Structure formats: C-alpha cells, structure tokens
Amino acid sequence: MQPEQSTPVTWIGQEHLGYVIQTTFSDENTQLILAWLEGLRQATGDNLYFMGADQLHITVLDWVAPLFDYGGINKQELYESLKDEYAAAFRAITDSVRPFEVHFNELRVMPNTIILTGQDGGQFQSVRTQFMERVALPEGAKQPPTIIHSSLTRFIGEPVALAPYQEYVAAHPLELTQRIEDFRLVKTGREPMLTYEVIEQFQLGGV
DSSP: OOOOBOOOOSOTTOEEEEEEEEEOOOHHHHHHHHHHHHHHHHHHOSSEEEOOTTTOOEEEEEEEOTTOOGGGOOHHHHHHHHHHHHHHHHHHHHTTOOOEEEEEEEEEEOSSEEEEEEEOSSHHHHHHHHHHHHSOOOTTOOOOOSSEEEEEEEEOSSOOBSHHHHHHHHHSOOOEEEEEOEEEEEEEEETTTTEEEEEEEEEOTTO
C-alpha cells in the first residue's frame, strides 16, 4: 500500500559531515528543473524544501554518508583512512567508462522527498557494482542506491497528504537527457549540500 502522508525530514540546515560521489546537471537542464520546481512551489505551499541550483545533483554513492554516524566514530578520520584506496579504485573504474547519457523521465513522490529518476545503458550501476567489488565499505555503512536519481525536494514541517503532490507530478511531467562526462567527490558540511567543497574530479575515459 502506498503511503498517504508525508514523513517530513528534520535535518535541513544541520551540520553533517559526508564525502559523496555524485555528478551534476548541465546549466540548461538545471534551469528546466528549477522552472518545474517553481511551478510546484506555487501550487503546493510551504511543506517542501526545494533544492537550489548549486544543490541539485545526481547521486552515485557515498564514501562517508552524511546522515549516518557509523557508531559514533570520527567521520573525518574514517575518510582519511579510506580515501587513498577509494580514490584509486574509483579512478580505475572511471578511466574505463566512456561518457554516456541518462534519460530522466519519471518523477516519484516518496514519503520524505520527490525524486527525478532516469535510465542509462547500465553504466551507473556498473560503476557502483565495480566499486563495491574493489573496496570494503565501513562497518554500518549505507549501501549505494540501485536507481539513478536526483532528489528535488524534501518534505518538511507537519505531515501532509501526498495526494496533491502526486496529482501535480502526474499533470506536470519533467523529461530531460543529461550527458555524463565526469563524477566528482564532494565534501558536504551542512545538509542538503548547503555547504560543500569539491575535493576531486573523475573524468570518464575518452573525454
């Protein structure tokens, strides 16, 4: 049974250290998404947090997940202990992957977020699978997602009925194609990417 009400998040604006692999949208696609979000904002009120242009990204996987505490260990020390192995493994993978396209054409209303999902020729999942085969994730780590997606909003405030959001999404499709030429390692400080720093770029082979 589909949830009928939102499950608002409470961590917007909080400090959470993380190191994540992601990629970005082109300027053109970013503007398409922002225009869609503005329409949603005008139609649905104040129960959503909307991602801004600098925050929009396509999730790949976490090296150190922002919203996980790993049993209370020092997350910066955790990152320092794994960064060389992880970077070498990830670069070896991306060197062998040629640029590719992701076609985004489905919006999903989840209890805590609205996401835009896409399809490719299997490259995203291949990168994730190869990485998992080459390294060991920290104990208690968050597993990588199995879909290609970008979180566009987060539900905040009091729980609300999801039906109006589902109706808006059904009536206002969003479709775009994004060429993927690189991934990036980002250090996040305040969620969702309210403060962040790009640590390293991983160009795909053939660029």
